[in-house]
Amino acid sequence: MKQTLLAILLLLPLIATAQLQDNFSDGDFTRNPTWTGDAGSFIVNAQQQLQSNGPAVTGTIVQLVTPSQAVVGTTWEFWANLKLATSSTNYTDVYLIADKADLKAADVNGYFVRIGNTTDEVSLYRKDAGKTAVILINGQDKTVATTNNVVRVRVTRTINYEWELSIDVSGTGQNFVRQGTATDAAHKRSSYFGVLVRYTSANSKNFYFDDFRITDTQPPVLEELQTINQQELTLRFNEPLQPEQAQTIANYTLNRTIKPTIAELTEAGTVRLVFGQGFGVGNNTLTIANLQDLHGNTLSEPVVRNYSFIPPAVLPGYNELIITEIMADETPVVGLPAQEYIELYNATTNKVLTLQGIRYSDATSTTTLPNAQLLPGEYAVVVPNTQVASFTPFGKVIGISNFPSLNNAGELLQLRRPDGRLIYAVNYSDSWYKNTAKREGGWSLEMIDVTNPCAGSENWTASVDLRGGTPAQPNSVAASVPDNTPPTIVSATAISPTQVLLRFNERLDSVQAATIANYSISPTIAIANVQVQGPLFTEVMVTLSSPLQERQLYTLSATRIADCAGNLNNQPQTIPFALPSAPAPGNVVINEILFNPRPNGVDFVELVNRSDKYIDLKNWQLAITAGDTISNLRTITATNYVLAPGQYVVLTSNPENIKTNYPAAREQTFLRMSSLPSYPDNAGTVVVLQPDGNVADRFSYSSDMHFALLDDLNGVSLERIRLDGQTIASNFHSAATTIFATPGYKNSQSRDGVAVRQAFSVAPQVFSPNGDGYDDFTIINYSTDQTGLTANITVFDSNGREVRKLVRNEMLASNGFFRWDGLKQDGSKAGIGYYIFYIELFGLNGEKSVHKEKVVVGSRL
Template sequence: MRKLLLGLFTLLSFPAAAQLADSFADGNFTQNPTWAGDAASFQVNSQLQLQSNGPAITGTTLQLVTPCQAATGTTWEFYANLKLATSSGNYADVWLMADQPDLKTTGTKGYFVRLGGTPDEVALFRKDATGSPVYVVNGLDGSLASSTNNVVRVRVTRSPQNVWKLERDPTGAGTSYVTEGTATDATHQRSNYCGVLLTYSAANNRSFYFDDFRVTDATPPALVSATPVTARQLDVVYNELVDAAPSAVSYRLAGAGAPAVLTAQRDATDPALVHLTLGADLALGNNTLEARNVSDLYGNTATGPLTMSFVNKGFPVAPGVNQVLITEIMADETPTVGLPASEYLEIHNPTAGTLVDLGGVRLQKAGSTTGAVFPAGATLLPGEYAVVCGSTRATQFASFGKVFGLTNFPSLGNDGDRLLLRSRTGQTLFEVSYSDTWYKDNRKKDGGWSIEMVDLANPCAGIDNWTASTDVSGGTPGRANSTKATKPDLTPPALLRAVALTPTTVRLFFGEKLDSTTAANPALYALTPAAAITRVAPVSPDFRMVDLTLAAPLVVNKPTTVTAQRITDCVGNAAGPATSAAFALPGTPAPGDIVINEVLFNPRTGGVDFVELLNRSAQYLDVHGWQLSSETVTGTDVLDITTEPYVLAPGQLVVLTTRPDVVQNHYPTHDAAAFLAMNSFPSLPDDAGTVVVLDATGQTLDRYTYDKSQHLALLDDLNGVSLERVRPEGPSLASNFHSAASAVGYATPGRPNSQYQPDPGGDKFFRIDPEIFTPDGDGQQDLTTVNYRLNQPGYVASVTVYDAQGALVRHLVRNETLAVSGFWPWDGLSNQGRKAPVGYYVFYIELFQPSSGLKYDYKRTVVVGARL
């Protein structure tokens, strides 16, 4: 039997030349066509019929098979005579279609006609890989009732629509067919063999006669399906086996601009399958394939055109930058408004035609080494939204559409966080740094409401393009955002500052996210004085920074200007005019180079503390590694200012706070570029304390002891009022600080102080400036100063203020040891803390030199005025 199977497989390797037809007129069954199997148990008798001649043993089964691949649109005919009484042990199965040559094995699949059996019938059966045969058409019982002569001619047809028809002619002539029935069955579409399988008892070993086998396929092939396999490969399936060498010109895709078919290749193992290779990507959506002049194995040609419509849903591709967005954030889920009490994110595929493959994409917080990874097979359709949450919370969002429940879903900070989506290769696909100010609604930020991206076409924007959801449930997980609107980014990127990290590395800081590809072009940058740039590297994850590598080292404290032009942000806005920034390689700080310029220690409700520093030196100084300290009676609180390079130019201000956005919201007239966010802030008591600035070596650069009593006594409410340095060059003492003016909102973070006074200079020992002042807290000449410049140090002075009638008003200074120069401010208040009336006043100055014992008296006049 093994030799038989090998021989049959060899025969099958050659395509059939015609339909099957065998009347045994040549006196044999071993050629034209070749039947194989239990060949020794069959013979062609003198009447030129195929006759069984097996062993006379009850329970014997015999088989003969011949290759035949006809399967649909086919007619099968044969003559038979069973000269026996049919029964459960005496019957014949004529196989029309079989997938393998061994008809005896239980795994053979196909269709056969059973002659006889217990019902003594002619019936059509289907055989699957497992289980017993099942009826397709159940013939008339008793139609083969003779015990010696059961002549019958059988005809079976299968239409291209898989409708089977079974006919029987009891005369055997083929002219008087009776229909046994019809049925539809499309289970098996392929055939490799047809044949006979006999079962008999000992007395009937020579009682089976067959003749006139004919298999006719007169119908052309029909298209069953067309399936996109890749963007440029289409698999076409027919209802039957087709020609071994299909022509590419037989195929075309309908529609203007449709890709051409380059090649057509029949599958090596499934002759009904043809692989088409296209010249361009297949269009998404509905498509139509046309096929002409396609032939089956028997020469039946479909002149066509045959047409098949199909839908191309796209093929998952790894997402690029901004091809998967975080469009909604529920960071504070309680108290609930109408959504599940669970943190979630919403992601969105903003593309019009890209099926995004999320497998391996990582969701994580900035700086974290762990993250939540999307599973293999996770996809996002063009325009589709999905909810992302913790793995144990996925069922809570099942009703909202597509949900990805991820292990290691990051905990979302209520006040804010920085979230990243990274590709399998580590590329940053999307980044968002949100805070609770993005709600723009104090009630909603307390919990139960999400924040939503407003314009999905502007994914790089921050607070301006996000706001609290307006949906009554608190958010819109898995669907379009309730705040959806057009809010395009029309602003080109601006260069905020530049920092020399090393003598040959300069880092540029931009105001928004850049297109990292265009930003890497060295031709976009230039230095003055000229210096060669050897490398440009945009810095991930948000690409707001660009590092330039220089060919030659910079000189310490030598000012240099970098210019950037045609820089493009991540949504395509290109900078028009060149944008520039000055920088220098920073020097080494000395005490007093950096001073405390303004302090807010008692913020208004919802506000935060801040400390403003001023670089009053002639050096460029890097605050990287510096510390800000608060000293109180209970201890010292020392915290790092920044772990990143941040250089202050001469005369530059920087505002230190944990929440620049809050400070900027409370004091709108600010310079946003002057703010430096600290991760945490030292505690500043509301009544009194000491602020200290230390450099990276621990050296104290400046120290200021504040007290609420230093505020203008006329103020009824000190909340939200800062103390400002009056003279930059003056000492960090209470006498050099004053309450910020009401006219500027009681604080000036990031811009010149409202109470700033220049040094009047001059060659006199004592000078009053201004000589007329209006102490009303509006920031316009709120105080006057007694300025001194002496010939040597070591003097001691007392200053007293009298009114025009000579009455004592204020002891301003008592026995104070003086430096060579300095000043004393008077805020117009008396010793009792009351505002001095409008009028003339006299400063009586007593100057004493202990080394010589000399004493000098001076009088200077000042006017307390009022604005009408």
Template structure:
């Protein structure tokens, strides 16, 4: 191979000004000119003056060497290699053209590399991101390196200033290159190292040979971006590293003023130049020019290079959603990879505006202590992220970028909490009420992982816009979130309920945060029968509530309807023509008006108890001050308040009382109603086997009492965890005979919804209705299935439906021993148990109903025809 050395050196001498890296190992070592680091004891320069592996003869060994190299775009990489082995998934070499860190074995190393060998025996160009497996940039031809002991190749890779990659190779080791392919990829724009990585089986420890490494940058730098972080400073970003020495004379504004007085390359990022100006920048669109700027390798851009930017001013106090909380570490242990400390991340979503943080407060509403306050002079640049933590924890986060250590940083509850950012004028800037169900991952919610916002352009959203971090370290403090994704809010705000707090004040409850300014517009609200609204006051910090002040007092228990015209949520979605809710001025409750309607006392793993109450009177009632209790065997009662604030219970209305409505919704997604789930700070302890639940009014008088037991559950149920007991008849007594296990077909509980086992009256006979009796399962949208509706005379039935063809052969087991509500529907789509379409003809539906408690068994047969359209 060294016979190519002379022409190669001649080529080198002709372009030394632009060579970023050259090593032919002609000096017999790899420790200087340039210096390679890594597994130095496992490499050698052999007698042929080639770099050769010399590692341990152990299968699965990984070796690496790296040397400094910052070349990125407008660059050519060349090298020679010979793999004297049969390449495979465990025997290959990666030549890293760009790497952001010196450890090529680390999973988080980012950059680009050429793989020689691997399972496809190819020469291919890959990109490696911080997470995930490498991905192809150029997929080389398979079986290119197919020799068992002599895979010789010279490789050339070029990356144009437009980020177009070209991969070429010569299998004779010369310079007659064959193109493998081209592709555009601009993912990584920074590099610090060039290197080689080899992995092998035990017999191939000395089988990797490398030579003639050359990295050439022959293109001048390009000016990419300008930003003004301060009135008299401009930061210019180039597409590659520029020369250390910079001259103010190389830069000017196209307007000629203010003049540039100094130009300094950034100490950390060699692609950035900081310009100091003689006077403040004017507002508006500005153009900066650069002339005779050299890159780090001597290539000069004569220019002028120009870039235009918008100056919108500097360091302004943030308004609503102009400063965001984008990441929350509420439970820092066990440690995954981040410091063992609570923190939140804040973000300036603007692309142009510098945010003045001075005087901004971070707090938890209701806390009596002093809030955490950002110091005067603190700013957040456009698009910038910063970590906020306790004042004694700042050093732990220094490696993550900008950090604000605040005195009185609030303690974050693991399960659920509310955080608010308030401006120095007291206005709410941002609010989030998080819960550990937002993780959607039971492992991650146990600690060490952050919650991250998905779409920062949708700051008002709750659970749907937050997820557990997917970063291997447990979070992404100080940088863009790992779960970031487009997640717009296209849902209009809905008026959930309304309540008269007193004769002249009505409170409206909305399903999401409102535009507080728009929500204060009086003409949006009407009450019928006619009641004049004098004032509308949205309530912070989350602006889900609006209090209406009325001109005249309301009459007690008089039904009204509150209507809102075009309510706007905080991202501008309008509710449409109108959204409304019933209300009235509540009247006092008496025993028997409200009864216990459903109880879940033995929840599933990770679940919570709930007790549902129903208003069976014609009254509008306020549950404020009521209590829910568990009567113990000694007749003492463990009681907890139902609500410290006003909550209206409509005639016939339901409320499911629980500490975690979010968990109830998660475990009963299709049979719960969020509008009728009322969160309580605490519930009495209800034993899993038996107990007595008691409901009290605000005066401590008993409204209802129910003694429950797991013996009341349907005997056919193998497991009653997560199965509620439901009231059968609302007007009936609160005793065991009037309660039954919720039906399996609705998920075994109906929190906030009508009971699956409810029965309007005691009388009735079983009825089966089949419609249509002829159907055509051809997916044309017309009679594609048949429905078998049932109405049972009592709860507690189990049912089976088996379908036979006209010859008596089994076609489909549609239902097998399913616990049933008192009424429902089954559907047959015309498919057999094999998933095939049933043949045209007559079919018999054999229905079996069995009631274990009474031993009754009933059998029915229905005929149906599977047809076909002509």
């Protein structure tokens, strides 16, 4: 490249004479301009003409050349006199364009005018290296048919490579006659202009030349713009350029504002431009100004050249190819073809992405995408091959075989490169619709802000397009949802004595989040390793150097954790956790159940951990009984979910519905299940199973357990009364009618255990059975150190009349309780006043004792 530039610079002294003009008036052809070649075979005669003067030997060929780079937009003119009869052995070739100084060489390229030959004419030829010259313009025969053949020749070549040959046989230049035209662009570079004569021995001194003039009045023309790579162009002009202007970066502008960092003249008419930034994919505009050719012809106005740049397609990197729309439930049809689909989007600004070999997976299957490409910012819909025609009207369609079926409720979708590297992953859910009606089918899920692919549910919602979706098109819900908030820890779960799994609310910077120094545990335990879990990068596995202890609460601190968007949290975050213990039946029990919801409501089952253990509900199940068989099993959660001592969890398929119907519900206690077992309104059995298959708790309910004076049971839950009591009918009561249910917090009818100092005690001693949640019933607590006792309890009013047989032949435990809801035997409400519990105890050997306890039925004003 330096040698090429040096050659160009060496030609600079010739620029002034490049528009050749030589009439030999100085009597010397060796300078001003310099002619070289067979100098001993030419002279300048007394008439100041160039004359042949070679050896008188038949078959001699002699030549002279002078530098010339004129190729287009040029006029060549000269005078000649051949004082001989022209023939195949007596003629002259005047080379207008030649790439070599040796015109006799077989490999010369160029154009020449031949005067003479067998038909005594003046014609224009093209010479290609190694080939016989071909005629372009065949001049009129017999125009040089005497022995004193004077002719003035004029040849023009336009910037469009159109040739014209004219001659004036008077030699005056006043009577030119056109010999013909032709278009030829085979040779676009020149180094020399020259004359070559061939003669027999008698004609060695009979060739005369004069008035050579080469005129170029046209500015350079950009013939070719070639993109070399994303930041480099090659410009090829139709003629050599003046180097200083050609290498001035200010003379070039890309897309109105961008200047090159390098402007280099690599050949006489070729410029290399290098830019500091990549070209835009698609249309670009280059503006060129102030360039000159070697003859000083300057561009009269800027040249504007539009070009399209499409870089080579590359495999996408992380988050460069993303899923921006999901049609998981296509029926009932709204306006689109009845077909599941996903939409892909090229999230880059300057890359063409190839899809060839990319693996698309759902939770259970994988397929491979075909050889297709996506331009920056381009969308495409992916459907089965059989559905391509149905989706073509919407935009770009990619058909695949073995299209993975999408789960309506949600699942994990992944895109991976052929080498297995993750490109994008999304774990969608039908809760992302944020619209109860649309989640039932026919509407797609659309990403709101495609520039924020790291976001989760907050960046997705149901389509608002009237067709139900926007396959292969910008999403109907498009808006800006910037991520300006650093990540926070959602949960910490000890999945083994030496491993703690952290879950964050958004995707993390996997490098930053894997730094051990960013984490600490109290009481102090050293951390051996930290690994961010793919493919969603919302989980971090912390490996400890020594094991955790059961029933010990720990605190984990994390700092300097950044999300995928780069938001960094410099403030420590803390979260408690503990090592879960193996459960035993009765540790986690049923605390509340809603089996007869309001119209359009849903069921829920509330569990509570009444042990001192931390218990993981992963792989626990809800079920029912069919006869003696446990059936209709539903997994509560497939992920870790640890219940602390005394913690509630509300199991439901629709937490939003529960929150709507019970505004006081604690959302943080909700655990969504895809579906619950069927719990009929009249009666049923709730079964809770541990992962080992043991029954953790079981509750057989019926609508008869509700408070008899309730007018409407819909939406009223049954609540556990005493946490440490048995899961039996007598330990459950209708929730207070002021709130109807207490999902996620303490039951409205909850009663703490009473320390019994005698065999029986009553609390409260005054109650008001009106369903308002305040002392709606009274409890008869008992405690005995004798086994095998049986009890009868009868309620009498203050006049001694029997009101209700409350308990009959009930075998007593060591301690427990009985409940009276203030109802008489016929189901009517007992009036206000004093009542007596008449309690009879019978021993195994027939012994009997009687106890009486007073209670008051009151009324709340």
